[in-house]
Each structure stands twice: as C-alpha cells, then as structure tokens.
Amino acid sequence: MSDAAVSPTSLSLARASAQKPTRPWLAWIAAAIAAVFALYFVFSLYVAGQTLWALGALILFGIGFAIYLTNWSAAAKYTFPGLTAIFIFIALPLLFTMQIGFTNYSSNHLLSFDRATAYLLEQTTADEASLHEFSLHRPSDSMLVAVLVNPKTNEKFKSELILNSSGTSPIPVVSTPHSLGDGLSIRERIAMRDYVQRLQFALPNGEVLSYAGLREFAKVSPVWKQNADGSLTRAEDGAVYKPNDKTGFYESEAGDRLTPGYTVNVGFANYARMVSDENFRGPFISIFLWTLTFALLSVFFVTAVGTTLAVILNWEALKGATIYRTLLFLPYAVPGFISILVFKGLFNQNFGEINTILNALFGIKPAWFADPYLAKVMLLIVNVWLGFPYIMVLCTGLIKSIPADLYEASAIAGAGPLTNFFRITLPLIIKPLAPLLVGVFAFNFNNFVLIALLTDGRPDFLNTKVPAGTNDILVSYTYRIAFKDSGSDFGLAAAISTVVFFMVAVMALLHLRMMKANQEKR
Amino acid sequence: MAIVTGKKNRWRVWAAHAFLIALIAVTLFPLLAVISISLRPGNFATGSLIPTEISFEHWKLALGMSYMGADGKLVTPPFPVLLWLWNSIKIATISAVLIVALSTTAAYAFARLRFKYKTSYLNTMLLLEMFPRVLALVAIFAIFERLGAHFPWLGIETHLSVIVAYLGGVATHIWTIKGYFETIPQEIEENARVDGATLWQTFYRVLLPMAVPILMVVFVLAFIGTIIEYPIASILLREEPNLTLAVGSKYYLQDQKFLWGDFAAAAVLSGLPITLVFLFAQRWIVSGLTSGGVKG
Numbered sequence: 115m116s117d118a119a120v121s122p123t124s125l126s127l128a129r130a131s132a133q134k135p136t137r138p139w140l141a142w143i144a145a146a147i148a149a150v151f152a153l154y155f156v157f158s159l160y161v162a163g164q165t166l167w168a169l170g171a172l173i174l175f176g177i178g179f180a181i182y183l184t185n186w187s188a189a190a191k192y193t194f195p196g197l198t199a200i201f202i203f204i205a206l207p208l209l210f211t212m213q214i215g216f217t218n219y220s221s222n223h224l225l226s227f228d229r230a231t232a233y234l235l236e237q238t239t240a241d242e243a244s245l246h247e248f249s250l251h252r253p254s255d256s257m258l259v260a261v262l263v264n265p266k267t268n269e270k271f272k273s274e275l276i277l278n279s280s281g282t283s284p285i286p287v288v289s290t291p292h293s294l295g296d297g298l299s300i301r302e303r304i305a306m307r308d309y310v311q312r313l314q315f316a317l318p319n320g321e322v323l324s325y326a327g328l329r330e331f332a333k334v335s336p337v338w339k340q341n342a343d344g345s346l347t348r349a350e351d352g353a354v355y356k357p358n359d360k361t362g363f364y365e366s367e368a369g370d371r372l373t374p375g376y377t378v379n380v381g382f383a384n385y386a387r388m389v390s391d392e393n394f395r396g397p398f399i400s401i402f403l404w405t406l407t408f409a410l411l412s413v414f415f416v417t418a419v420g421t422t423l424a425v426i427l428n429w430e431a432l433k434g435a436t437i438y439r440t441l442l443f444l445p446y447a448v449p450g451f452i453s454i455l456v457f458k459g460l461f462n463q464n465f466g467e468i469n470t471i472l473n474a475l476f477g478i479k480p481a482w483f484a485d486p487y488l489a490k491v492m493l494l495i496v497n498v499w500l501g502f503p504y505i506m507v508l509c510t511g512l513i514k515s516i517p518a519d520l521y522e523a524s525a526i527a528g529a530g531p532l533t534n535f536f537r538i539t540l541p542l543i544i545k546p547l548a549p550l551l552v553g554v555f556a557f558n559f560n561n562f563v564l565i566a567l568l569t570d571g572r573p574d575f576l577n578t579k580v581p582a583g584t585n586d587i588l589v590s591y592t593y594r595i596a597f598k599d600s601g602s603d604f605g606l607a608a609a610i611s612t613v614v615f616f617m618v619a620v621m622a623l624l625h626l627r628m629m630k631a632n633q634e635k636r
Numbered sequence: 637m638a639i640v641t642g643k644k645n646r647w648r649v650w651a652a653h654a655f656l657i658a659l660i661a662v663t664l665f666p667l668l669a670v671i672s673i674s675l676r677p678g679n680f681a682t683g684s685l686i687p688t689e690i691s692f693e694h695w696k697l698a699l700g701m702s703y704m705g706a707d708g709k710l711v712t713p714p715f716p717v718l719l720w721l722w723n724s725i726k727i728a729t730i731s732a733v734l735i736v737a738l739s740t741t742a743a744y745a746f747a748r749l750r751f752k753y754k755t756s757y758l759n760t761m762l763l764l765e766m767f768p769r770v771l772a773l774v775a776i777f778a779i780f781e782r783l784g785a786h787f788p789w790l791g792i793e794t795h796l797s798v799i800v801a802y803l804g805g806v807a808t809h810i811w812t813i814k815g816y817f818e819t820i821p822q823e824i825e826e827n828a829r830v831d832g833a834t835l836w837q838t839f840y841r842v843l844l845p846m847a848v849p850i851l852m853v854v855f856v857l858a859f860i861g862t863i864i865e866y867p868i869a870s871i872l873l874r875e876e877p878n879l880t881l882a883v884g885s886k887y888y889l890q891d892q893k894f895l896w897g898d899f900a901a902a903a904v905l906s907g908l909p910i911t912l913v914f915l916f917a918q919r920w921i922v923s924g925l926t927s928g929g930v931k932g
Contacts, residue, residue, distance in 0.1 A: 155787075162786045188835055189751035196742030196806050197757070203804025204764045207772030207779065214774055426656065431649050441660050444667065447914040449864040451882040452907040456670045458889050459896045467669050499663065531648070553766075560768040563866045567886060589770045596774050597871055604774045611771045622766035626759070 145183060152179075163228050174198065208615065215609035216379055221602035223362045223375045230376035231357075234346060234364070237337040240326035244333035246271075249297035250306070261297070262287060262315060262323065262331055271317065284316035303328055346372075384609035397575050397582035398591075398610075405587040408493065409558040413551055415498045420505025421543075425535060427506075428513045439510070446503035454567040457496045486584035489569050493585060497564055501554070508550060512543040549628035556621040560614070565590040580606075588614050674698075674900035694901035714895055715884060716877065717902045724863050724880040724906075727795055731802040732858035736851055739806040743813035744839050748822070758811070765807040770867045776801055777871050798872050798880075802862050809854045816850040817843065856917040863910060881906050 152175040159168035178198075181190045217223075225233060246262040253259060262271045271287035297303075303310070307328070315323045315331060323331040338346045345356040346364055355364040355372055362378040363371040387394050423442060427435045445453065460467045461482040469479045482492045520538050529537070565571055571583025571590050580603075582591060588610060596607035677691035696703045697713040705711045745751070746758060769776070777792070780801070784791015791797060824846075825838045833841065844851075866882045873879050885906070888899035 158786050164782065164786075167782070187751060189745040189749040192741040192745035192749070192839075193751075193757070196738040196810060197761075199738055199803040199806055200761060200764060203776075203801055204767070204769070204772075204807075207769070207775035208764075208767060210775035210778065211772050214778060219774075219778070423656075423659075426652050429652065431645060432652055438656050438660065442656075442663060443915075443918070444911075445663060447911045447918070448667065449860075449882070449907055449910045451864055451866055451885060452903045453666065455885055455889055455899065456666050456903060459673075459894075459899065460666055460669060462894070462896070465896070467665075467673075499666070556766065557768075560770055562768070562770040566866065566870075589768070593770070593773060593867070596777070604778065608774045611774065614771055615767065618767055618771070622763055625766065626763065 145179070149179065163226065174202075211608045212612045212615070213608075214604055215384055215612045216381060217377050217605050217608075218362050218375075218380045218383075219377045219604040219608070220606075222373065223377045223605075225374055225376050227357070227376040227378075230364075230374050231340070231346075233374060234338050234372060235336060235340060238324075238334045239337055239350070240330070240332035240334055242332075244321060244323065245326065246323055246331050248329055248331045250275075250303060250310075251295070251297050260285075260287070260313070260315070261290075262317075271315070273315065275313075284314040284322045286316045287318070289318060300328070380605065384606045385613075387606065388610065388613070393579040397578050397580070400575075400584075401582060401586050401588060401591050404490070404585060405559060408490070408497075408561075408585075408587060409555050411494055412497045412501065412558040412561075413555050415494065416501040416505050416554065417547075417551060419498060419502040421509050421540075423502070423506045424509030424513055425539060428510060439506075442506060443503045445499055446507075450500060450563055451567060453500065454496065454564055457492075457499075458568050461492055483569060484573055486573055489573065489585050493564065493568060496568060497558065497561070500564070501558075505554070508547065509543060512546055513539060516542050546632055549625050549632065552621055552625040552628060556618060556625065559587070559621070560589045560618070561587065562589045562593065566593065670900045671904055673897055674904050676897060679895050679897040694897045695905075697898050698901040698905045714893075714898055715887060715902070717881075717884075717905065719877060720879050720881045720884040721906050723795065723878065724882065727798055727802075727869075727880060728859045728863040731799045731862045732855050734799070734803055735806055735809060735858040735862075736855050738803065739809035739813055739854065740844070740847075740851065741839075742806070743810045743817055744843065746810065747814045747817035748825070748839075748843075761807040761810065765805075769804070773867055773871055776868060780872060792872055793875055793878055795873075795878070798869055801868050801872065802865065805858075805861065809858060812854060812857075813847070813850055816847060820846055853917065856913060860910065860914055860917075 152171075156168050156172045156175065159171060178194060180186065181194050246264055249261050249263075251259045251261060258275045260273050260275050263269070270290050270293065272290045273285050273287040275285070298306075311325045313325060313331075317323065321333055324334040326332040326334060335349060337349060339349055341347055341354070343356075345354050347354050353366055355366050355370070357363075357376075358365045359378050361371070361375070362380075363373075363375040365371050388398055389395065426432065427439055427442075429435075461469070463469055463479060463481050463483065466482075469482075472478050472480065480488050482488050516539065521534060524534055524538060565585065565587055569583070569585055571586030571594060573584055575582050575584055580595065580601075583594070586594065592607040592610045592614075595610070596602060596604050672687050674694050675687045675690050675692070677689060677693060693703050693711070697711065698717050700713055700716065700718050702710050702712045746754060780790070780792050780797045784794070784797070788794075789796060790800070820843065825842050828838045828842045829835075863880075864882055869880045870883045873883055876884070885899070885902065888895045888902065
C-alpha cells in the first residue's frame with residue numbers, strides 16, 4: 115500500500131465501465147416508480163391549491179432525478195439525500211418561520227383564503243318543512259333498508275340500500291304502508307355514519323333529501339352564495355359579507371365577522387406589538403432579561419463546578435479518581451426528560467424529598483414552584499446538576515494537555531494549589547474552553563426542555579393580556595403562545611422566534627470565529 | 637510528577653476525598669431517591685432512602701399490570717408506559733438507521749470526492765446545526781399540518797411525521813463520520829478502483845466495512861438523541877396512544893394528579909436502559925463532546 119495514489123489506468127477504466135450496467139432495466143423501473151410517486155405528490159399538492167409548495171417539491175424532485183439519472187456529478191449522488199434533509203428540515207423551517215412572523219396565522223386564521231371560502235360555501239342548513247325522520251332496518255343479514263317518515267303526514271317511504279356503493283345520485287324511495295319495526299341501534303348507526311352522510315334520497319314528488327343529522331334527512335341548501343366580486347351573501351336574509359384582507363375575515367358593513375377567518379399578511383404588526391404594545395412589552399422585556407440571566411448564571415456555575423472537579427480529579431495524589439469521575443458523569447448519562455421530572459417531584463412543596471430534608475434540618479418548607487424567585491433558584495440548581503459533567507469532561511481533557519513541567523517549576527517556587535490554578539491552569543484552558551462556553555450559553559439561552567418540564571414558566575405574571583410566566587425564557591414563551599394558550603397565535607410566536615434567530619446567529623458566528631482562531635493558533 | 641510531597645498535602649488529599657464524596661452524595665441523591673420511591677407503597681409516601689416497606693405496586697402499573705388495592709378496588713395503570721416505550725424505540729430506531737444512511741453517504745462525498753463549494757457546504761451545515769429546532773416549531777407544525785391535509789399518513793399524530801422531522805439533524809454526524817473516514821488510508825480504495833470497482837462498490841464494499849465502529853457510534857448517538865427529544869415530538873404527537881416516553885412521562889406529574897410513585901417506577905424502567913446505553917457508548921461520546929455538541 116506504500117506506493118500511494120495510483121491513478122486508474124485506461125484498462126481498469128474500461129473494465130469498470132464494462133461492469134457498470136449490470137441490470138440497467140431494474141434501475142429504470144425503480145426510477146419510473148419513483149417518478150410516478152413524485153408526480154402524484156406534486157400533483158396532489160397542486161390540486162389542493164398549494165401552488166408554491168408544489169413548485170418547490172417539483173424543483174426538488176427534478177434536481178433529484180437529474181442527479182441520479184445522469185452522470186453530472188458523482189459527489190452529488192452521495193450528498194443529495196443528506197443535504198436535502200438538512201435543507202427541508204432545518205433551513206426551510208427557519209425561512210418559513212420568518213415568513214409566518216409576517217402573517218396573522220393563528221387558531222382564528224388557520225386556513226388559507228381559498229380553504230376558508232370553500233369551508234363557508236360548504237355550510238348548509240336544513241329546511242325544517244321538509245324534515246323526515248330517518249331509520250335503518252336490517253330485515254335479513256344481507257339486506258339493508260332505509261325508511262323515511264314524514265312526521266306531519268305520517269307518510270312512510272322506503273328503499274333498499276346497497277352498502278359501499280359510491281354512487282352520488284339520489285336514491286329513489288317508494289311509498290310504503292308497512293312499518294318495519296325497530297331499526298338499528300344508535301351505536302350501529304354511528305358506525306355507519308360516513309356512509310349514511312353521503313346518501314341522498316329522491317321522494318316520489320321529486321324533492322331531494324340529504325343528511326341532516328343522525329335521525330333526520332331534509333332538503334338542504336347552502337347558507338352562503340358567492341357573488342361575482344368575491345363577497346358572500348347569506349341566502350336566508352341577504353346580508354353581504356366582504357373579505358377584508360387587512361383583518362383576514364369576511365366582514366359585513368356593520369363589522370360582523372365570519373369564522374373561520376383566513377391567513378393574511380400583516381406586515382410588521384407582530385413586531386410592532388413587541389415594541390409598542392404596553393401590555394405585551396412589560397412581560398416580554400422581563401422574559402428577555404431572565405433568559406440572559408439564566409443563560410449567563412448557568413454558564414458561570416456549571417463552569418465553576420466543572421473546572422473545580424476536573425482540577426481535583428486530575429490531582430495525582432488522589433486515589434480512585436476514575437470511580438469518582440464515573441459517578442460524577444452519571445447526571446449526564448440519564449435522559450434529561452427523566453431527571454428533570456425527577457427533580458420536579460423531589461422539589462414538590464408538600465411531599466418532595468428535598469423539603470422533607472429541609473424541614474427536618476431547618477424547619478422550613480420553601481414553596482419552590484409558587485414563588486417566582488425560588489423557582490428561578492430551583493431552575494439554576496437543576497441546570498447545574500444537569501450540566502456540570504459536560505464541562506468536567508471537557509476540562510479534564512484540556513488539563514491533561516498542559517505540560518507537567520509547568521507545575522514542577524511552580525512547585526519548586528513554592529506555589530500552592532490556588533496559585534497553580536489561577537496562574538497556570540486557568541490561563542491555559544480558558545482559550546480553548548471559551549468557544550465551547552459560548553456553545554453552552556447558546557444552548558441554555560434556548561434550554562426549552564428544562565423550563566417546559568420543570569416549571570412550564572410558572573408562576574405567571576399577574577395582569578398581563580397574553581399569559582406569560584415569570585421564569586419563562588424566550589423559547590418557552592413562544593411555545594406557550596403558539597401551542598398552549600387558546601389563541602394559538604402562531605404569527606406572533608414566529609415573529610419572536612425570528613428575533614431569537616438573529617441573537618442565536620450572533621452567538622453561532624462568535625462560536626465559529628473563536629473555534630477557527632483557536633485552530634489557526636495550534 | 638517528581639515533586640516532594642510534604643505533610644501539608646496529606647490533609648489536602650483527605651479534604652479532597654471528603655469533598656468529592658459529599659458532592660457525589662448530593663449528585664446521586666435524586667437518582668437513588670427515585671429508585672427508593674418506586675418501591676414505596678402509595679403515591680405520597682415519604683420515608684428513608686432505604687424503604688422500610690417494599691411494595692411492587694408501582695412497578696406492576698409500569699409494566700402494564702393491574703393490582704388489587706388495599707381498599708379492594710382494582711387499580712389500573714394510569715398510562716400505557718410500555719406502549720410509549722415501544723413508540724419511542726420504534727421512532728428512535730428507524731430515525732437512527734435513516735440518519736446513519738444519510739450521513740454516511742454524505743460524509744463519503746465530503747471526505748473522498750472533490751466538488752465545488754465543499755468547504756462552504758460544510759460550514760453552512762455547521763452554522764445551521766447551531767440553530768435550535770425549538771425555534772422553528774411553529775413552521776414544523778405548519779408544514780406537517782398542511783401535508784397532513786393532503787397526505788394523512790404524513791400529518792400530525794403520525795409517527796412517520798416525527799421520524800421525517802428528525803432526519804434534518806445529520807450535520808454533526810456527517811462531520812463525525814467524515815473525520816473518521818479521513819483517518820482511513822485512501823490507498824485501499826484506490827487499489828480497489830484500479831481493480832475495476834465502481835465508486836459505489838469502493839464505498840460500499842471497501843470503505844464501509846472498515847468504518848463499522850463509527851457507524852455504530854453514530855447510530856447510538858442518533859438513537860439517544862431522538863429517544864430523548866421532547867419539543868418536536870410534543871407538538872406532533874398529542875393523543876395518548878401515540879406519545880413517546882419523553883412526551884408522555886410529563887403527564888404523571890400534573891398539579892391535579894401527582895402520581896409520584898407511579899412516575900418513579902416508570903422513570904426507572906425507561907431511564908435505566910437509555911442510561912446504560914449512554915454509559916456503554918460513553919468513551920466515543922466523550923471524544924465527540926469536544927467538537928461542541930451539547931446533549932439535551
């Protein structure tokens with residue numbers, strides 16, 4: 115193997131190319147199947163009115179086929195799946211979040227304009243006068259009969275049904291004098307609801323009845339009629355509702371709104387709220403400050419505990435350092451979602467172990483979850499427990515690389531362990547440690563899991579319009595706005611996320627720059 | 637170190653031992669307490685660390701068995717822990733396999749092939765990986781909500797959506813595998829090429845068999861990374877039978893219904909295997925830590 119880098123000879127090239135098309139038809143069949151699937155995917159998106167998404171998917175599939183069916187680039191064949199996954203699930207959501215931040219996307223504005231309009235146009239009302247009682251009967255196992263009874267005239271109609279017929283045309287019913295006895299139970303009817311909902315019956319007089327409830331069929335008419343200018347008219351009273359693209363609702367002259375609304379662009383409205391809305395700004399700023407404090411204090415304590423332990427465990431006079439190190443590493447090995455929840459139980463005010471001990475020793479029972487400051491202290495304690503092994507392991511590695519003669523020299527000069535630490539160890543490890551600490555800071559700045567599982571941000575601020583927790587950090591706050599409280603204001607949450615993106619981007623660039631600077635020095 | 641140690645050092649050693657033992661006691665207390673609590677009868681029991689009265693009621697519930705309570709009532713499991721564990725393992729295994737496949741092929745290209753903008757791709761990947769995905773939750777939710785409207789098998793409340801959403805997290809793994817590939821001498825592959833192997837054959841038949849250890853490590857890392865993932869799973873899965881352990885465990889400790897003992901048993905049952913896997917893989921994980929990954 116020592117004769118390095120033998121370039122392929124023309125002979126081997128010829129052999130390679132002769133070997134390549136082993137079973138070309140198999141590859142083509144696979145490609146054809148993939149193409150059919152891809153086209154189906156794109157087409158269904160397009161039909162559903164998601165034109166942009168369909169176009170994006172089409173381009174992506176196009177690139178994919180171009181890469182695998184031609185010999186344009188061998189590297190692309192290997193990188194395409196991975197890079198595509200990163201693009202779709204990391205980069206695209208980032209961009210999409212920024213876009214959502216400019217809209218009013220929320221539980222009241224969940225649908226696109228077309229889907230909201232279609233939803234309204236599908237709304238129907240039943241005509242009371244034409245209401246017929248409906249029952250299903252099964253005279254024999256293979257037979258299913260529908261019976262309609264006019265409650266006023268007591269006229270009975272019946273028709274035999276064919277299950278699973280997908281026909282949409284009204285089924286003619288004939289008048290019948292006989293009663294068929296008891297029908298199917300309510301449970302059986304519910305089980306068949308999907309089928310029954312699609313049924314329509316034509317009465318002998320030509321009236322067509324549609325599903326109007328589990329027990330009723332009636333003449334059904336749409337609630338809304340669409341006008342040429344895009345407005346909707348209520349059939350019942352002729353009231354006109356026009357789409358208002360500023361608010362994302364169909365609105366009447368008087369300002370009455372129809373639900374559901376639809377998603378519209380609201381420009382910088384979400385950002386304006388962060389700055390100018392008095393009710394919102396107060397908690398937002400304190401949450402931001404707590405996020406910074408939490409991340410900084412976490413880094414500080416974690417580093418203090420972690421480095422101290424690393425230094426002590428690297429001391430040669432100390433026996434059994436490996437056992438200590440393994441045991442101290444345990445908090446890092448336990449899955450976070452379990453250890454955080456364990457702490458949630460241990461810190462419980464009334465029967466948590468921690469308060470039991472504190473009560474026995476000092477006679478106090480701190481309200482860890484009800485008091486905002488104690489909750490913050492608790493979050494920091496738990497976070498240090500979770501995080502110090504990471505720093506300990508990192509520092510151990512860094513300290514091992516410090517040349518031993520430095521300590522020998524200092525021992526000759528008569529220096530104590532503290533002098534050693536502050537004059538030799540710390541200055542030497544701080545440089546390579548710094549970028550990693552920036553990483554730890556960024557991680558804790560967005561340490562959603564800890565907040566979500568331990569306190570959920572509670573206790574809440576009093577007197578705020580948008581509910582906010584006193585120990586929420588920015589990400590848990592956005593999660594709450596988007597997924598917890600009834601409003602589900604995705605637009606606002608996305609706008610806050612976008613602001614956090616830029617903060618994280620600064621940290622990330624700082625981290626990369628420091629990493630690079632360290633590598634160049636080496 | 638050839639340093640003469642004096643008497644002063646001896647008490648320092650003792651002090652260090654005392655300090656470390658005290659710290660380990662504090663550190664391990666929560667873990668030991670939870671084991672002890674899982675064995676105490678009742679959900680509100682307090683007591684010493686070594687339980688005076690051992691009861692397996694919580695363990696029975698965690699394993700999906702009912703038991704007869706003291707008052708003669710049948711106590712049924714509050715949550716399907718084993719189902720959640722199965723969901724978690726299923727999602728984590730499939731995601732990890734796919735992540736290994738995606739990152740191995742990409743890493744091969746980055747380590748062995750020459751193409752334009754290679755360094756830019758690598759740096760962009762690193763930068764993107766630093767953005768926590770918690771920030772894009774709204775978008776991830778919106779994407780799957782819309783996809784689900786047309787393709788129900790890929791919508792909210794499906795495990796496939798969670799698996800697919802996890803596939804983006806390959807950047808650090810690509811870096812790890814790439815680093816390993818670069819330590820393998822290239823000559824072996826070149827010889828294979830000379831002997832007429834295609835690019836795919838050199839990758840699949842020659843390089844991969846030599847890289848099995850790193851593939852195992854990346855698999856374990858990806859497996860742990862996905863099995864403990866909370867944010868994405870919590871927005872995509874909400875119905876009880878669909879939940880993963882990370883999402884479901886939370887429901888044991890609600891303010892109105894604090895099932896402390898039942899939680900403890902479920903936590904030990906599900907946490908122990910993951911912890912053991914992590915400790916087993918610790919050696920490789922620690923070497924990966926220095927490259928800047930922080931576990932959740």
